[in-house]
Amino acid sequence: MARTIVVKVGGGEGISLEHAAESFADLVATGARCVLVHGGSHETNVLSVRLGIPPKTITSPSGNVSRRTDRATLDAFLMAYCGKVNKTLVAMLRARTVDAIGLSGIDGGLWHGERKAAIRSVEHGRTVIVRDDLSGRVTGVDAGLLNLLLDAGRIPVLTPPAITDDGVAINVDADRAAAATAAALGADELLLLSNVPGVLRDPADLASLIGQVGEGGIEDVRNAASGRMKNKVLAAEEALAGGVSRVVIGSARGTDAIELALAGAGTIFEEIWA
Amino acid sequence: MARTIVVKVGGGEGISLEHAAESFADLVATGARCVLVHGGSHETNVLSVRLGIPPKTITSPSGNVSRRTDRATLDAFLMAYCGKVNKTLVAMLRARTVDAIGLSGIDGGLWHGERKAAIRSVEHGRTVIVRDDLSGRVTGVDAGLLNLLLDAGRIPVLTPPAITDDGVAINVDADRAAAATAAALGADELLLLSNVPGVLRDPADLASLIGQVGEGGIEDVRNAASGRMKNKVLAAEEALAGGVSRVVIGSARGTDAIELALAGAGTIFEEIWA
Numbered sequence: 001m002a003r004t005i006v007v008k009v010g011g012g013e014g015i016s017l018e019h020a021a022e023s024f025a026d027l028v029a030t031g032a033r034c035v036l037v038h039g040g041s042h043e044t045n046v047l048s049v050r051l052g053i054p055p056k057t058i059t060s061p062s063g064n065v066s067r068r069t070d071r072a073t074l075d076a077f078l079m080a081y082c083g084k085v086n087k088t089l090v091a092m093l094r095a096r097t098v099d100a101i102g103l104s105g106i107d108g109g110l111w112h113g114e115r116k117a118a119i120r121s122v123e124h125g126r127t128v129i130v131r132d133d134l135s136g137r138v139t140g141v142d143a144g145l146l147n148l149l150l151d152a153g154r155i156p157v158l159t160p161p162a163i164t165d166d167g168v169a170i171n172v173d174a175d176r177a178a179a180a181t182a183a184a185l186g187a188d189e190l191l192l193l194s195n196v197p198g199v200l201r202d203p204a205d206l207a208s209l210i211g212q213v214g215e216g217g218i219e220d221v222r223n224a225a226s227g228r229m230k231n232k233v234l235a236a237e238e239a240l241a242g243g244v245s246r247v248v249i250g251s252a253r254g255t256d257a258i259e260l261a262l263a264g265a266g267t268i269f270e271e272i273w274a
Numbered sequence: 275m276a277r278t279i280v281v282k283v284g285g286g287e288g289i290s291l292e293h294a295a296e297s298f299a300d301l302v303a304t305g306a307r308c309v310l311v312h313g314g315s316h317e318t319n320v321l322s323v324r325l326g327i328p329p330k331t332i333t334s335p336s337g338n339v340s341r342r343t344d345r346a347t348l349d350a351f352l353m354a355y356c357g358k359v360n361k362t363l364v365a366m367l368r369a370r371t372v373d374a375i376g377l378s379g380i381d382g383g384l385w386h387g388e389r390k391a392a393i394r395s396v397e398h399g400r401t402v403i404v405r406d407d408l409s410g411r412v413t414g415v416d417a418g419l420l421n422l423l424l425d426a427g428r429i430p431v432l433t434p435p436a437i438t439d440d441g442v443a444i445n446v447d448a449d450r451a452a453a454a455t456a457a458a459l460g461a462d463e464l465l466l467l468s469n470v471p472g473v474l475r476d477p478a479d480l481a482s483l484i485g486q487v488g489e490g491g492i493e494d495v496r497n498a499a500s501g502r503m504k505n506k507v508l509a510a511e512e513a514l515a516g517g518v519s520r521v522v523i524g525s526a527r528g529t530d531a532i533e534l535a536l537a538g539a540g541t542i543f544e545e546i547w548a
Contacts, residue, residue, distance in 0.1 A: 050324075051324055078361045078362070079358050080353065082356060082360070082361050083352040083354070083356045083358065084349055084352050086356070087352045087378055091380050091442065094437060095440060095441025096441070099382065102378070102380070102381045103377075104376070106361050107361075107375040108428055145375075145426075145428070148422065152419075166369060167368040167370070168365065169362075
């Protein structure tokens, strides 16, 4: 059977959808069984500002920063991720003869998840409890739906949000959703591509990239990662624990980003240490 | 085999998505093979105004009014139709245990179409040619994709835009797209539900509703329809010509709108005259 590869392309500032489509179309042409997962954080921020609801964040007591997702923000999220970014990407892929089909985690209950009941947030030095946030994490992936489409030659293009058992749309981390998807599909490889080239020991120094993560080296990578990168390392660990053979955290820049990542550009995690 | 029913619920002002979801969930529970098509014109208008790009229209020399769809408007269209309305409806249906899956006409090339090369528009009494409009009409429906999902027990929830062979997203009329979908599926019935109860001889008088459209009566209905209703009558004719047995143009109001339309509330077209 063809290799199964899940590619996540970030939605940060500076990521070109055209480049992502070009690079992913080349991968599809190799005959691999492929799924594309994308983000949309920058589009959501831009839209939120235009709508007069500037993005807000939640800072956990341990210092993790995430998007504050109230009802109005979730609507902007749906519009940016599921509307503009997903459909623009699908159209770009179809223009390149890829039989792409865009789905959110809501559709078909593809990504079911659990909403966080209460979130501790540090505001002006005090810890408060936020109870109405529409965010959570993916607890299950409907691999049957993905395989139904893949077996029919359709290429899924996936985006948050996910959905709870009660039918509530929730903001989930797209890197970890991609990891759960790769694990559910028994994927050979997961690529987590964004606007950084991999895990850097010093974010200001590209030469400090950690290349291969060998046996016992995961603690080292965890410690080197900061900010958003912590989440990608966690996603990589989850994918490996779920049976994915290889994860690369690499750059989404350029029209050959996927080819480069598959060739080993970035930070490579292999099951050797899992 | 179960009856196949395509339901289109309009996106005009005053249409409740909760009511539409409730009514459609009841239909799904009857065991019918169902597809839901929805609009999003009011959401698009609201969003466009908030984004500072107020909606513009094109008036044809014959007096038909349609949305002027430039690039910025298409983005707003994607956000409103494919993002907010589609995903909100799918979540509402899933909350009612319907295994709904939302797709735009772009996804999987479900609705392929042709872009209008040039549109004649009457502006300030002069006829001008608009060449950059991103609108067109559906020329083909991928029934294979819909049947793949329906056979797997998934309920498609469909929305414009459609997509050209070149991968360009185009604004298409959702009533006529629903008609093409019903014809492609060999549907038994098509319901076109909106914020009017059917074809009225006098838009101001609900008692002027045309009930049954008998043999030879189509000219009469065409003449009675004005504005947006002209398009619904055209959609009804196209569906019947495509082999659909019965079309009802009726009201989308209330949680039993679909049940009422199936029972004959509205303007009923039957193949007797096709």
